[in-house]
Amino acid sequence: MIIKVRTLSGSLPDYATQGSAGMDIKAFVSEPVVLGPGERALIPTGLFMEIPAGHEVQIRARSGLAIKYGIGLVNGTGTIDSDYRGEIKVPLINWGSEPFTVKNGDRIAQMVVAKYEKASLEEVDSVSDTERGGGGFGHTGI
Numbered sequence: 001m002i003i004k005v006r007t008l009s010g011s012l013p014d015y016a017t018q019g020s021a022g023m024d025i026k027a028f029v030s031e032p033v034v035l036g037p038g039e040r041a042l043i044p045t046g047l048f049m050e051i052p053a054g055h056e057v058q059i060r061a062r063s064g065l066a067i068k069y070g071i072g073l074v075n076g077t078g079t080i081d082s083d084y085r086g087e088i089k090v091p092l093i094n095w096g097s098e099p100f101t102v103k104n105g106d107r108i109a110q111m112v113v114a115k116y117e118k119a120s121l122e123e124v125d126s127v128s129d130t131e132r133g134g135g136g137f138g139h140t141g142i
Contacts, residue, residue, distance in 0.1 A: 008046030022110030035094035070096025
């Protein structure tokens with residue numbers, strides 16, 4: 001699959017290894033952005049994409065930033081829809097206890113391309129029962 005990308009930085013997202021599912025995305029900032037503990041910021045990437053219909057790009061946190069510095073995504077996983085044509089920006093949050101500085105060219109997130117299906121919803125009076133039923137988080141005791 002080919003995704004058309006306009007880049008302001010001259011750098012395209014890329015796979016770090018042969019087996020990588022996600023491509024690293026870099027910050028495109030004119031000056032460093034300091035995130036204090038608990039602070040969040042929308043970090044520009046300088047990327048604009050033409051995602052094929054029937055696909056989305058999922059923006060995910062980088063595990064290294066998460067474990068070393070407590071840096072994550074405000075919304076967990078972000079979705080970029082196929083009809084969005086604006087700049088890709090990454091909503092970072094500092095869950096850590098120390099300030100974290102984002103510099104131009106830093107790898108701040110990863111993107112995964114995924115297929116999806118559109119669903120039609122049908123309103124009903126009830127849904128079928130299962131062994132699990134309405135059991136939610138932690139209902140198995142494990």
